[in-house]
Amino acid sequence: MNTEDQDCGFNGGEMILSLADRWILAEFNQTVKAFREALDSYRFDIAAGILYEFTWNQFCDWYLELAKPVMNGGTEAELRGTRNTLITVLEGLLRLAHPIIPFITETIWQRVKAIAGINADTIMLQPFPEFDAAKVDEAASADTEWLKQAIVAVRNIRAEMNIAPGKPLELLLRGCSDAAVRRVTENNTFLKTMARLESITVLPADDKGPVSVTKIIDGAELLIPMAGLVDKDAELARLAKEVAKVDVEIGKIESKLANEGFVARAPEAVIAKERERLVAFADAKTKLIEQQAVIAAL
Incomplete structure (x- = not known):
């Protein structure tokens, strides 16, 4: 659809590769290395896992999403570069996967070869x-x-705070390294499109900023101001119900682990699983309480 009967750069013409194009080409190159090493050591299980990881998590999940800003509004040179990358990686991936899934790769390759x-x-x-x-x-x-x-x-902040996926958000960054500032500056439009942001602002390190939900990546703070995004009373009521549900689950697990008969008879794996669940619910409760504090401060 986006490549058939389109100029994919295989017959010449200027091509500009986006950051996403350069990334997926580099990722595929590393995948080839890891895949061949697995085959050379007769670890076909590892080879299949490497193939799945790249195909599903990198190419299909991320790259096809990252390519959309260019496909929806790039220049001719940018479009040519992204189309070329799409077909180059897909055709190479089909050849790489052929020993594992020979028939379907042959069938798809017969369609791709003409475009390539x-x-x-x-x-x-x-x-x-x-x-x-x-x-x-x-x-x-x-x-x-x-x-x-x-x-x-x-995206995690949206999910945690029950914010609509299509709602444009204001993103504040604090404590950024020079590399992080460069990444934001060079990819401003791209980041706004992919994260559905209204604006991106880099704050001075000593600026407290408004009441926000915060995430940390690579030492930098990402802040999403909450004012005007949620119904305070309704969200506090919802969070209170969620905390109550988690408390019930924590109580059940604690009672089970306090039961000497259960601990004596249950397999160690079952007991370990219950302890893991207890930690998970405790972590969930902590996050819910943190969200309550943010909303209450609005």
Whole structure:
């Protein structure tokens, strides 16, 4: 759809690669290295896991999302660069996956080859991907990982504070390193689009800022001001109910662990699982109480 009958840069033309393009190309290169090492050591289980991790979590989950700002509003050179990256990585991924899932990779490759400008009959006769040290891009990897953490942090705040996904938010940053400021400056529009932000402001280190929910990434504080975003009374009532539910679960587990008969008869794995659940519920209660404090201060 976004690449068929489109200029994907395989016949020339200026191409500008976005940070996301550079990142996924570098990630694929590292995946090739890890995958081949797993095959060389006959660890086909590890190889399959490496393939799944890249395909699902990096290419499908993140890169296709990160490519949308360019696909929806990039220049011709940027569009050409992103389309080229999409097809280059997909075609290489199909060749990499072919030993594990031969039939479906052949079927998909038959459609992709024309877009990639490949004149060949079968994927079986294509070269197997090789790691290229020249394609390592540590800067793109570091910058993209930071941006991903920032996007996830904002999304988590939305979920925790029950804020609508489409509601534009104000993002404040405090205590940023020079690298973090550069990343925000260079990727301002991109970050706003992916995290649905209305504005991004870097605060001085000594600026307390308004009442906000805060997340920490790489030493920097990400603050989302809460004023005007929630119905204070309704949200406090909701949080009180959630705390009560968690208290009930904590009480059940504590009673179970205090029962000498249960502890004596239950397998150690079952007891360990209950203790893990107790810690998880205690952590959840702490977070809920922190949210209550933020809302109460509005």
